Amino acid sequence: MKIALRLYATLRDYLPDGHDTGVTLDLPDGATIPDALAVLGVPLALAHIIMIQGRRVLPPDVATRQLVDGEELAVFPAIGGG
Amino acid sequence: MDRIVRVNMSDLTTRVEPVPAAWVGLGGRALTSTVVAAEVPPTCHALGPNNKLVFAPGLLSGTAAANSGRISCGAKSPLTGGIKESNAGGTAAKMLAKLGIAALVVEGQPAADKWYSVHVAKDAITIQEEKDTVGTGNYCLVNQVQARFGKPVGVMSVGPAGEMKMLSANISVADPESHIRSIGRGGLGAVMGSKKLKFISIDDTGTPPVMPKEPAKFKEAAKIFAQTLLDHPVSGQGLPTYGTNVLVNILHEAGGLPTRNFTSGQYAAHDKISGETMHATIVARGGMPTHGCHPGCQIQCSQIYNDKDGKYLTSGFEYETIWGMGADCCIEDLDDIATADHVMDDIGVDSIETAVMFGVAMEAGVLPFGDGKGVVRMLTEEIGKGTPLGRILGGGAANVGRVYGITRVPVVKNQGIPAYDPRAVKGIGVTYAMSTMGADHTSGYAVATNILSVGGHVDPLKKEGQIELARNLNIATAAIDSTGMCLFIAFPALDIPACLTSLIDMINARFGIALSGDDVTALGKSVLKTEHAFNIAAGLTREHDRLPEFFSLEALPPHNVVWDITPEELDSYWNF
Ligand code: SF4
Secondary structure (H helix, E strand, C coil): CEEEEEECHHHHHHCCCCCCCEEEEECCCCCEHHHHHHHHCCCHHHCCEEEECCEECCCCHHHHCECCCCCEEEEECCCCCC | CCEEEEEECCCCEEEEEECCHHHCCCCHHHHHHHHHHHHCCCCCCCCCCCCCEEEEECCCCCCCCCCCCCEEEEEECCCCCCEEEEEECCCHHHHHHHCCEEEEEEECCCCCCCEEEEEECCCCEEEEEECCCCCCCHHHHHHHHHHHHCCCCEEEECCHHHHCCCCCECEEEECCCCCEEEECCCCHHHHHHHCCEEEEEECCCCCCCCCCCCHHHHHHHHHHHHHHHHHCHHHHHHHHHHCHHHHHHHHHHCCCCCECCCCECCCCCHHHHCHHHHHHHHHHCCCEEEECCCCCCCCCEEEEEECCCCCEEEECCCHHHHHHHHHHCCCCCHHHHHHHHHHHHHHCECHHHHHHHHHHHHHCCCCCCCCHHHHHHHHHHHHCCCCHHHHHHCCCHHHHHHHHCCCCCCEECCEECCCCCCCCCHHHHHHHHHCCCCCCHHHCCCHHHHCCCCCCCCCCCCCCCHHHHHHHHHHHHHHHHHHCCCHHHHHHHHHCHHHHHHHHHHHHHHHCCCCCHHHHHHHHHHHHHHHHHHHHHCCCCHHHCCCCCHHHHCCECCCCECCCCCHHHHHHHHCC
16 A cells, blocks of 8 residues: 655655655555554654654554555654744 | 842932732733833823833743743833833843843933933842934944943844834844844833833843742753644744745745735745745855744744845844735735835834835835835935934834825734734634734734644634634733743744643742643733723723724735624624
């Protein structure tokens, strides 16, 4: 299955050359969020805010939620403003 | 800080008084709101002689405490019709605190059609007539005033918009580089203009540093406090690197980035205006990605943004401004937005009110969505020059909506709604509805817990828990606004217990008192209740504590959510 992984702020350092904002990943069925992050070597501890289709995924679901073909996964480090 | 300075613009006299017993221990917003509630008739015209403009440094301003240099300004707001406190960085708070001034109160109104300035120094407070500086923009004015005194005096001023008493007019405060910070919201620049006061200059020469009553205890607490700011990932790394504009992308992803005058929660061109793009642009052009708005700011979320030729264009380039001109007005070019930001600072209009206003004006067909050059032209040629169209636009979003018959007008109590759609970030919606200030994200920043996972997590798309969240944050913020602290200390304060305890320890050591955490909460509650009572007496009823109807009628993509918190639920906010 294919999912879109978008990384933000300092996590963009983990993107391969030529990709500014994210990548499309080809993952086996049943793959989880940690599986997707592992492809680019993003440490799970830095993935402070995780969204699938614009909705937050919180622990403990972060470890177990299986990705579905066509989903968009957005990952942020700790950020703030206002 | 034991003196109240009164400047009477009716008879052009000044008076220095000791702080009355009832006001001892108050600073910043607690003091401005207390003075306004005690001395301004709630039903007075905000631009008439009975309104008062109150400037107050915070309780910790002038000390070595990190991030303590915010200045509060209060009055009855001509925009909301209620009480107002707005605060900014710059050098003024520290200087007033060093001069021992707890509050500077500008009263009355001159009879003659003449402009004035006030100079505050160690031995004298004087009023001068102004001629050459009238009509001058804020950037040029700061340079003129500092050249007149031959040193970097503090300057708080109005631009042409304030002189014309526009409802979107702000008050500028000079920062350490003689650039501009803004007391932005609620039309306080119009109040200053109504008093024919072009600027206040402050010279703290010859004053000793502010000494805490218990220096050793203070030093120890200040160290712990500073460490907590460093330790929290938001205040220690996120804000210094990307500034507040890092929020564009996360609000886009969460579907809460108001776009095209609040018709969508996502902006296709979000990456072009994002904090990441801005950071790369600033670095490539030799600007400063990390910069403090006042001496002693440790977090340093501000920045200096240069143009294509590497020349200074703007600073303090905030998320709310970039969201407003960017997503809400669909302007994709960050340089156009930066130019607009510069012009808004120079003519002296609130960048949030003005951006929200342009979104409404674009919907009305005054100019097309996405027309960045058109916005800059209208700021310079219409609003800055006070043409009939400029007067309408300078009256803010609610005014433009009324004039053009638009129903999608994102305001509460006539003040423009910033940067976070209340349908998709419901906690901040409660703050917008209930804040004593009108729509104001800073008065109870529920985005932290709804979106940023600071202080726990409350689902932004559901209504459960939002009233309580917003109430607690508004109470805490009213207290923080009284200390002179920048609100961004709330990020560590929500997650690291030592941040708040060391803050209270600093206040106690500064004044030789023994406040507890409960006392600080009680202070926040009493500030809100004082402000609420003023608003009720001014004619702002519970029916004003509501969001505009369109938020309940129009579903916001991509989550297709509407505003569903009922009036009864909102009213329960005041049960404390
Ligand atoms: S963190 Fe930002 S807003 Fe706060 S005091 Fe520093 S520069 Fe100013």
